[in-house]
Amino acid sequence: MKVKVKDGVACEILPNLDAEGIHPANGRCCVKAYGAVQKTYNPNRVLTPMKRTNPNKGRNEDPGFVPISWDEALDTISDRLVAIREKGLIDDAGLPRVAATFGMGGTPVSYMGTFPAFLSAWGPIDFSFGSGQGVKCVHAEHLYGEYWHRAFIVCADTPHTRYIVSFGANVEATGGTCAVTRHADARIRGVKRVEIEPHMSVTAAASSEWLPIKPKTDNAFMFAMLHIMLHEHSRYELDLSYLRDRTASPYLVGPRGLYLREPKSRKPLVWDLDSKSAVPFDTSGIRIALEGHFKVSNAIDVGADEDTATYEDVDAETGMSKLVAHLAQYTPEGAAAICDVPAATIRRITAEYLEHACIGETIEIDGMTLPFRPVAVTLGKNVNNGWGAYDCVWARTVLAMLVGALEVPGGTIGTTTRLNRPQSNRLKSAKPGDDGFMATPLNPTDKKNWAATPVGRNAHTTLVPIVGNSSWSQALGPTHLAWMFSRNPPDNWPKPTYPDLWFIYRSNPSISFFDTEELAESVARMPYIVAFAYTPDESNHMADILLPDATDLESTQLIRMGGTKFVEQLWQHQGVVLRQPAVEPCGEARDFTWIATELARRTGILEGYNTAINRGAGGMPLKSEHHDFSLSPDTVYEVDEIWDRACKAATARYSNGTEVHGLDWFEDHGFFVTPFKQLDWYLYPTMVEHNMRFELPYQERLFRVGQELKNRLHEQGIHWWDQQLEEYAALPHWCDVLDTWDRAVEKMGADPKEYPLWLISTKSMQYASGNNVSIQLMDEVSRNVRGHGRILINTATARNLGLQQDDWVELRSPIAKTRGRVALSEGVRPDTLVVPGQFGHWATPFAKDLKFPSLNKLAPMSLDLTDSTGSGADIVRVSITPVEHAA
Amino acid sequence: MTRYVMVADLRRCVGCQTCTAACKLANGTPPGVQWRRVLDMEVGEYPNVQRVFLPTGCQHCANPPCLDVCPSGATQQRNDGIVNIDYDVCIGCANCAVACPYGARYVVDEQQYAYGDAPTDDEVVNFNPDYVGVASKCNFCVDVIDEGVAKGLTPGEDPEATPRCVNSCISGAMSFGDIDDPESTVSKLLGETQHYRLKTNEGTCPGFYYIWDGEEL
């Protein structure tokens, strides 16, 4: 974007049209960016460092913040950090003494300058305390998507696709400008998108068809689609060669539900139709059977903890056959009764999906011929997190797999990785591993290596093997468990200690997580909080020090862009863009990079800090084969000097040493890009090149890992994760999510019948990941959007309750109540209520006066409502009571 | 002849309000005043529902009802079809506002600020006291158009000479240009799509077209 400055004041935001033809949205920024001017000059900003004078923390305690100098603030913090270093970075419970929490989706990383380098130089940091990670993001998709096809996020190959089945994926609201542009172009091209969700979101509005499915029953719909494809359509409508050659479908499964393996090599076996025998999967010159039951003369299987069985003349069937048999029970009629979409409609959608799949067709991309399968299935938050999410992400991936549309042009593709390295190139992270699949770093579950003692307060390496152990893994673990266990640990689990110091930035867990009243009290129990504060808010209300970082228009950072990244960020260029200060920071606000450098210096870890920057903790390594712009480890660098070197390093790297541009060049030009092959949007060529198969449909490894995890947990006397362990099925069983919820309500001591409606949430472009609830402009323009600040309710349901537009109501869940005004709509299921966004503020200026309701207050944090990846979903059983008619 | 018109492709619009916000910043309009605004409309009954996003604002009609009723002559119609307001002349009687079937005009009696009683720094710079006490509305960014034309640029083709809402539109829904020029983007777009205008029974002949489908087959 560009910023117009008049008399030293930022006064207008404009798109950066220099990026036309480079940026997929041609340089346009979304509505949130236009709030950056008000964000800068918001009179409620914290503009000077502050320290707390009231030692008591709580919602009803006035923090008594008083202004202090930067020197005092930084010395106070660094004295504490030095003391921690002297005590030891890990406490007696084996947990890091310093914790840090950042907000949504990696966005804060683009604003915190070189602070990641400080964190890296510090040593072990506990990122477990989430601000909504796992329940507010597409959690199961993150984890399983990466596992199956290096897809931390999954999207349609929109420029090439022709048919999209979208279960609640609200790309028009949350996909960013690139998604909006691409899908608008797709609509003009005649792409049909069927949006399946309980209410008519913006995406449903912009789709060809809307199917109002009952909340959290998407798994039934998808299982029925799979059933129809495999039991009611011809095999020739599927991509049989893809299944045979690129997936684990032909692998033979034995009586224990494990792959049958060649005894010596332990390679999974397939059936060779020519020799009529079972041979290792990578044997050349064979004709592999995709389906069938066979007798295998000699094999082993390897179960949990190396529990090996040996077989002779054993019955086996292929993974594909097991899939077909497994899906026989999931009929469209059964699904219709569950999800409230007619069986005929499910059949029609499936038939249309198959019709559009173009089996056998090819397309040329960057000189290479690839399969062309223009059908995609996308999932949204609430579908791909919480109970039932495993079913859904598996089913979606299998739907793609069956027609060969996984990771090919037109189909369902991934965008980036966060658990596998390198994060900047997901294709490079796909390397051959065991059994013909990609090597995937699961957290160990064997007796020797399992993390019996948690290394972080959400116990991600202990409880969630699939989340791995990258720099992002902990923040992607079951982050609400950190909060829950700190308050109330379950049986045979040590109560986690609180960290000695907790950094928090661009994050407000007291608002953005579940059970927010209780969560705020948990935040209050933190011994020492350093909050990078934009305005006072419900979390930094409990802080000890507030630090005003320079915001969007006031600071410097070089940010990677392009290639493939996050939702529909699929470019034909890659490079870097500079955020430069349009104006001087207001008040005493300082650039985050300066803050990070000062903290590093005062804490005595400057060398580690500079080394981390050199390695790329600021976004770009400063040294490569072409260049060396490294920082000298023991020198204190100014902000501009650091970024100047980063600019030079980046341009040298991207241009293979042919161009070097510093900060001054970027100040004039804004960004630097080089071409990025569209071919690299797809993982398929990499799979072919390395002769790897997608680990689908049968989840033999997860099944085994689940057994091992069960063994480990039971050995410790831990049975409170047993329900979650049931998800480690090789082929998922349909999870009755709504019944799970009802049983959870009963366990809370309440009667589900007293809460007859389902409350869900939805996002809006104006607020999603925006950190902008206190921006008046956003509220003003949002009032044009149906449902803003309201509880969306079906018109007939409302009339039956005697409700009119804007009447006040009270929503009650088993744990809390909230009030809000209703907005009547025909675009909502009669049994469902929808609350957009996350409000309910009581401290954030401007936002607190809006008096908007929030689902978060009503949603419990509960193990019963947590799936095996540690995620939950925005769905709550509620009752609704009219309170007051609108004035 | 030149007649500038706006085209909104309803197939593309997602109601994100980016144009609403861009217009507000470009023109320094006070809180509540939205010269460009996108409506969020629902049609039908559950489950047969549609939701449409409709960019609105001044339609720059060929027969503008606001023009005749204006007692001061502040509302003027240019040769290129743009209906403009001379804020130095307007007395704020709001006769134009009650005459406009599209609700495009705003009259603000006293300056309000986004946060309380005092202006923020950007409001101090952006605040135009000429907008208080008078009628105001979208003027197709007439200053930008005039400056652009003076430089030899073509409004609707060259972003520098094009209204801010069009430049800001993420989905490519908004287009602008001279409908009397058969080679303009808008002329070609309208030639290959099906479209309508609003409240045409009022005899206003609006200069705002709404596309709803591709070419009729």
Next chain:
Amino acid sequence: MSWGTAHRLQSFWDARAACNFIGGGSGSSLLFWAALGLIAGLPYASAALIGLLLVAFGLVMVWLEIGKPWRAFNLFFRPQTSWMTREGTVALPLFAVGTFAVLSAANLLPPLTSTPPAIPALLTAVLGLAFLYCQLRILNTARSLPAWREPWAMPLIGISGLTEGLGIFLFLMAVMGIVPVAFVLVAWVLLIARAFLWQIYVKALRRSGAPRPTLQAFRAMDNLFLIAAHASPVVLITLVIILPDLAIMLLALAGATATFGGWYLKFVVITRAAYIPKFEIPTLPIRGQPGSG
């Protein structure tokens, strides 16, 4: 909810604008009836003065409402097309001639300038009717509001203006102990005409698909309007003829109710029934392929 997706009550002209139509309509027509009364030998000066004051009151209220009151003089710049300009243009000679007529009728003019008051009175009457007509056209050109632009609004508000002015005139006469029978009979006819026009107006609005809240606002006032502002004064006027002993009191009441009824009508028309219709889209956009659902 954003307006435009629902019918919206206009918020530009409030009770102060209603006062302009009230004061302007009643006052200008009072000047007309006062002039006719002068011809018929009835007292003129006080009625005409009140008429002028009513018109002035209305214009002052409007002046308080406009955004730039100190630029009010600009309203004279567009006589070619603007009925508001024309209203203002007529107002100037209306006050000048009217004041002269009042002073003349009250014998307050210096001897050399005195003229028979009938001439300036009649001229004032004509200007008054012209002023009233301008107000009707102002309403009629408000294209955003079905309640105002409906063609039957003009005769309704026009007849109401005449009725209100006559009502005030009869009230004043009653206060002075006079029962001008001819004027009383005219009032009787005007009231019946207004009642009929009211019903025709509402029916026309319904037929033309006016916004439902507009029709609801009128339905809410219908009974009170017809009974208190028409049936009552008609009965009272009838009783004036039948019960001459009570005529003064009955006439005053009749005049007051006829007038207040008209003011109530204008208040509702301007402030409560003035809904701008929501947008309707002729055809829904096709997003991608048409849905088969």
